[in-house]
Amino acid sequence: MRGADLINPALPDELLDDVIRRVGSGGAKRDLDACALVCRRWRRLERASRRSARLAASGERADEVVRLVAERFTALTEVSVDERLTAAAAASGSAPRSYRSGTLHIPNRIRRRRRLPLASNLTLHIAPFPLDQPVSDERTERSCLTDVGLTHLARGCRGLEKLSLVWCSAISSTGLVRIAENCKNLTSLDLQACFIGDPGLVAIGEGCKLLRKLNLRFVEGTTDEGLIGLVKNCGQSLVSLSVATCLWLTDASLHAVGSHCPNLEILSVESDRVQSVGIISIAKGCRQLKTLKLQCIGTGDDALDAIGSFCPLLEILSLNNFERFTDRSLTSIAKGCKNLTDLVLTDCQLLTDRSLEFVARNCKKLARLKINGCQSMESVALEHIGRWCPRLLELSLIFCPRIENSAFLEIGSGCSLLRTLHLIDCSRITDDALCHIAQGCKNLTELSIRRGYEVGDRALVSIAENCKSLRELTLQFCERVSDAGLSAIAENCPLHRLNLCGCHLITDTGLTAVARGCPDLVFLDMSVLRIVGDIALAEIGDGCPKLREIALSHCPEVTNVGLGHLVRGCLQLESCQMVYCRRITSSGVATVVSGCGRLKKVLVEEWKIENVVPDVVSEVMTK
Template identity: 90%
Template sequence: MRGADLINAALPDELLDDVIRRVGAGGGGAKRDLDACALVCRRWRRLERASRRSARLAASGDRADEVLRLVAERFTALAEVSVDERLTAASGSGSATRPYRSGMERGPYRAGMIHMPNQIRRRRRLPLASNLTLKISPFPLDQPVGDQGSERSCLTDVGLGHLARGCRGLEKLSLVWCSAISSTGLVRIAENCKKLTSLDLQACFIGNPGLIAIGEGCKLLRKLNLRFVEGTTDEGLIGLVKNCGQSLVSLAVANCQWLTDASLHAVGSHCPNLEILSVESDRVQSVGIISIAKGCRQLKTLKLQCIGAGDDALDAVGSFCPLLEILSLNNFEGFTDRSLTSIAKGCKNLTDLVLNECHLLTDRSLEFVARSCKKLARLKISGCQNMESVALEHIGRWCPGLLELSLIFCPRIQNSAFLEIGRGCSLLRTLYLVDCSRISDSALSHIAQGCKNLTELSIRHGYEVGDKALMSIAENCKSLRELTLQFCERVSDAGLSAIAENCPLHKLNLCGCQLITDSGLTAIARGCPDLVFLDISVLRIISDIALAEIGDGCPKLKEIALSHCPEVTNVGLEHLVRGCLQLESCQMVYCRRITSSGVATIVSGCTRLKKLLVEEWKVSERTRRRAGPVLSFLCTGL
């Protein structure tokens, strides 16, 4: 019957709440559908608010504490809260006059309100989608970020207290770069949020009492991030793990000057269930790592950057951590092949290995890894200058499950290594080659012929790589979707045309490939209609013809970089924006023939634009007023 409420009278709160949650899980249109649900009546709005589980706040500004209070009062069921001061701080850089807002976040705004679609923004009651992230910026849009100066404040312990009292069911809390909070705020969290399982304090200045209180009050804590945390000492971490170490599964302590072996000894003594550990410290010695290895035998992921540690530390890891799957060793100066050999003998389940700036390692240790760790799927070698071709030959012979291979500044590795990789690693999907000066077309041909499942290929500064390699890739690797050829000066239109004909690329980076002309880009535009990312910076001979073809052939393009393209003009930009209606990011610095008119063309023609990098002097006042939040300026005055 018209005007009768047939739903509310029949459905109890529990059933209606379940309906709203199912609507929220409905996929791409869930946000719009939930907004509509919340506008039905006050009861529906109340239930929709009660179902919200996560919130993300950019909490810098003079109303940060008030915003957090309002959020905690209105959305009491919040289980995940992320507060990141970098969000508004970043938007204020580069002379942008307003905080960055994307998609639905454009339009009239007041601090503490929820951003809504245009068609319902005028309504007084503001619904939220329960399964989507809430983004709140406490800056009024009519007040420029850059003008706030010293009056701008940050989230403090007061706001954290509001959150603790309002959201007692909080399970995950992330406080990133929240420089104004202290132990007082953490004590409030510890007193009220007993269900806390994850705590991220990256770059917060927290004292010992706060960490100790978390340990005493949050016995369910499983994940703790203390990257760049200052203001505390070993006492704080030791006090925490003594109280809740049994539940701790993941711990990251990086770039903290206070961290010593005493903390690691406490972790090893009180955290028997630890599975993930990341440690970066100049003060940690071998004894600390040995304590971890002996006490945390459930370790599956270990990431270390400890200059003072030596072979004894990794010997212990190999002896006591048989479940280890992911190992990352960075900037180690004191360990040799002996250490990695111990790892290979003891950690048979190793799937991921990162060796970064480990100068004393040679082919011998990687041979032991290849023979012992048959499950190896991802290998990254960076700056290990003593590694030669023999090391990779062993990987090719003994690791048939290899999926990703990354070689960065490995000048001694030659083409012969890739013959074995091509023969033995047929499942390889991702290959990164950066500053590997001896690798040429022959190496890439071996990869193409043997690794036909390749989906991503990235070559940077491949001065010996040319069209022969690309033709072989195009002929054999039909699944290739991402291709990077930065400063590969031998690549020309012929190789690029072969790729365009056979590989429907989604991402393409041609920065610095000087031989590429309009003809090559025309082939890409006509052969890769699903392209979403394109970097054609430092292509000095391309013209407006290339941009016109891209505009016609790549309607899904979202990001483009065309800096240092001296022949591109405003006319080419007009053709580009006419066809690429999805464009969100554009970089075009040092394009001498692009003027303020071209900048205005991009701003007016790309309604989804989120970032535009350009010289500041090319931006007119009208464009600045219209697109302040999306503008980023290159500093040319240095």
Template identity: 85%
Template sequence: MRGADLINPALPDELLDDVIRRVGAGPGGGKRDLDACALVCRRWRRLERASRRSARLAASGERADEVLRLVAERFPALADVSVDERLTAAGVVGAVPRSRRPRQAPTSSPFRRRRRLPLASNSVHIAPFPLDQPAGDDGSEHSCLTDVGLTHLSRGCRGLEKLSLIWCSAISSTGLVRIAENCKNLTSLDLQACYIGDPGLIAVGEGCKQLKNLNLRFVEGTTDEGLIGLVKGCGQSLVSLAVATCVWLTDASLRAVGSHCPNLEILSVESDRVQDEGVISISKGCRQLKTLKLQCISAGDEALDSIGLFCSLLESLSLNNFERFTDRSLSSIAKGCKNLTDLVLNDCQLLTDSSLEFVARSCKKLARLKVNGCQNMETAALEHIGRWCPGLLELSLIFCPRIQNSAFLEIGRGCSLLRTLYLVDCSSISDSALCHIAQGCKNLTELSIRRGYEIGDQALISIAENCKSLKELTLQFCERVSDTGMSAIAENCSLHKLNLCGCTLITDSGLTAIARGCPELVYLDISVLRIIGDIALAEIGEGCPMLKEIAFSHCPEVTDVGLNHLVRGCLQVESCQMVYCRQITSAGVATIISGCSRLKKLLVEESKVQETHGFFAAVLTACFVPTLPVGYFVAPYPNANMSRHL
């Protein structure tokens, strides 16, 4: 019968709840279907809200505490909540199904309108000031999240399992104590850059016995006492711990971690005050470690020897800014950690070729290697990797001026599975090195070269002929690369991402070849190509319909005409950077905004914003960030939801 309700009387809440959950698990995430369910009636809305499991909120804005209170009341089943003070109102979107129409925001404040974007199912993203609710009784409005908001969350969502508080500078131990008292099922806590005192951490240790993941990066306000109290309470359950750039961290904390966290698998420690004793305590007490990142300037060989001796399960190791350890300790690690697959060495000045020889001969499972600023390493170091590590998948060399071309002959011969190669500021490497790689590593999918002043067309031709699976190519400031190399790449490789910033020999002809040969391109950076013009943009517009991000800053020959051709073909563009293009006017800015309906970020000079007239002037003026020399904008015309992008 028309108008009759045949479902609600027949289905109890349990069955209807199961139906809604199945809808949320449907194809494409079921987000639209869930929202539709919430609009059927009040009962369906109540049950749909009870199925929401995650929320991401901005903490900077008016009435942030009030927002968290409303979220906790409306979505009591939330298990995963992320609050980020770096986000603005438009950094997240309001997508709560509502029974009544929101009030219109005042025209003088375009930031108060809320955007609706696709979300994952069973999740809700909330802007920090709902428009359909009155102000608090006391009329107070907070500019960021405080302990009051955390108290509301802890009381409303007692089943909370994951809580992330990023740069929430106004919260303190008081709010964290409330979380510890009410959210006993908490398994993950991220307090990055929060000012939390010792009582808060101690309370978490006492109240959250199931805590597995803890992030204390950039946390101030606490001391060793706080971390020691926490691990004494819940150290047995901790699996992952990050304590980085915290000036208070000393060996006392690491001794406690070693004593109370036997199940720890992931550890990140960055501190200038940690000595050998702290690292040794970790090695002896946390023998289940699989991932270890250390930046301890005062630690030396004795500390790292203990890692090789006690941490035999280690798979990923990152050593940063060590000024004292030598080849001896890396040899100990190589002998004891046979399962090592990932190794990062940053600014370890005393290491020589012998270090990587030890690693190569002992760690046959090595798949990813990054060497940055280890200036004493020469060609022999890389030759050992090529000879002994056939499973290498990723190789990154940054500021390694002593490594010569011959090293890549061994890499090409021995590492046929290599997929990713990064070369940054390696001044001795030329075309022949890349030819060796191309001939031996035919599975290469990503190649990134920055400031490769000796790299030219010969290398690109060899890469194009041999590496047909190449999808991402970066050639920043490779000044010998020309249209010849680009034509070879375009003919043989269907790229998805291409960065040619600073390759000054490339002209419209080379970009025309790319546009016609790489129709699946989604990212393109052609900044500082001073001789390209409108023809290049016209060809890109015609040949690359899937393009989402484009940058052509410092291109003096590009005009509004080229922009017009670009936007007519590239309808998917979300990000555009065009700073200091002297022939692009305010009319070109308006062309980008009006022609790209999905635009989220636009980078352009302030002066061209001020010259823009009419509707676009109002949009850009509202969105402009005046503290920067150039402005970031979010301008998704024709939607009137404009907001800052920081």
């Protein structure tokens, strides 16, 4: 019978609670919100079943908001608070957005006045403003989460297991003490960029004996005493620790970690003050290490020799900016850490082909290799990888000027499982190298080439003929690539993401082929294509209905007409960048803004939005 309630009388609380929990287990916040709106009973049960919350720490009454959340959702076990988030971004689950002077958030009152059908969280970015500097005007000051709000959270959600406090600059040790007193089940704590003193960390160690994960990246206000006090009390349970860019960190802290954290599996350390003795303590005391990421300029071969000797379970190793790190220690690691699957070497200038040969011969499980700025390495290093590492899945080479085409003959022959290849600023790489890869690595799904000045159509044709699974392609400033190569890719590879920035030989013909051959395209960067015009945008609008992001900055031939065709077909569009397109006016911007209901971000020059949202522009201009 219409209007009759057939569910509530039949289902007891236990069954209805189970239904709501199953809805929540799929991660669909919108569905949970819908359940809460059915009736008061459903709202009560939904609140009691809610396990996670993501909150913005900035805005008016931040502490009050946290208090209300803690009172109404007492069963929360996972809370993430981020000062970089707006309330709208936290609710939508979008990525954090920095507060910048060139960023405009359009208030609802202006949307109603102008009657623009905008998305609820559209952001306009004005190009001429310094986008990397915060707004300093007093009117932009906002309240933040303080120890008061953290106290409400601690007392209201005593079952809390995971707590993330990112860039919450107004909290102190006082708030952490309250967490330690009330949340005894805490297993994960993220304090990135918080100003926390030693008493807070010591209290966490004393009160949270189950703590397994701790992030202290960019944490100021504490000293070695705080971390030492923490690990002395809960070091036995700790399995993951990240301490980066903390000026206070010294070997004393690492010695304590090595002494009290025998079960540590993941460690990330970035410090200019740490010496070899601290890393040696870690190696000897934390023999369960599986992931190790180090950026310690003061350490040398002795420290890494210890890693090779005492950490046989190591699987992921990242070594960055080691000025005293030579072939000797990487050879020791290769001999002792035979389970290595991921290796990142960044700016290790003293490494040569010899050490990578030992890695290849001893670490047969290697699946991901990234070499960045190691200028002493030559083609022989990669030849060894190709011969001895058949499980390689991902290879990234960044600014490796000595590596030549011959290396890729071995990679193509021996690494048939390769799925991802990044080549950035590798000046000696030509079409021959890519042909070797295409013929041997037919499972390739992602190819990124930046500033490949010797890479052209022959490489793309070979990729198109052999790598039918390619889904992501980046060809930034590959000046020899033309419509012929791009058309071959579009015909054979149904791309999802395509970046053609700076490929100045590409015309409307090439992009038309993409539009007709890649209907699942969701991302397109066609910036700095100076001879592409409205025909390309019209074809993209007709052929790529799933497109969510497009960048067409510095395209002088694109006009308002092309934008009109684009938005009529690309109804899923969320981001549009169109800076320095001289033939696009405020009318074109209005067309994009009013025609895309899901639009979240637009990057334009200031004068082009004066007629679209003039009140907002004048407001920013006064800052």
